[in-house]
């Protein structure tokens with residue numbers, strides 16, 4: 207018997223994605239410190255992950271939640287260029303999964319061409335993605351149970367649920383719960399940073415997804431920190447919840 211408190215049936219996950227509303231309308235605070243400097247080198251080449259033998263899929267929130275934030279922080283014109291260079295001439299459907307490659311290319315393009323805004327934009331998009339999962343994907347009864355439990359119990363249960371549904375945010379990467387005390391997640395071969403190089407961890411979107419889920423369901427004081435990152439040469443991105 208699974209000890210994970212399930213999301214809705216995974217095959218049904220793409221259905222009913224929330225209509226894209228303005229971030230402010232959704233009541234999610236957008237950090238005001240995001241800088242809005244435009245990057246004129248936006249047409250420079252971007253590291254696009256190598257093609258896979260078989261198209262790997264990822265949840266469209268990895269792209270859709272970024273759109274209003276990019277509009278706000280880098281402008282519509284720059285956003286359109288980012289989408290175009292990422293192979294996203296058209297936005298993914300809200301229903302269904304999408305090819306992970308253009309989603310990864312967009313994340314990398316944002317970091318490369320808008321480094322001052324990237325962290326803030328990715329963190330906010332990750333939090334919005336988690337909000338969407340909580341609002342639209344997690345059964346109300348499961349949420350009620352988890353929220354009624356003490357954190358030492360609900361934390362590992364939520365980790366199990368995340369692991370069970372990891373394909374929605376991990377794509378072709380390999381996700382596992384490395385430790386349950388303390389809670390440590392690993393995402394090997396993370397497609398979102400595949401081919402990318404950095405001197406510090408860059409997976410702010412993933413960290414924000416995890417942290418928001420734990421803040422909203424387990425403990426509002428928990429923080430998620432990426433301690434290792436594929437982009438820095440580690441074999442896996444590693445996140446600690448503490």
Ligand SMILES: [Zn+2]
Nearest residue numbers: 409435436443
């Ligand atoms: Zn990483």
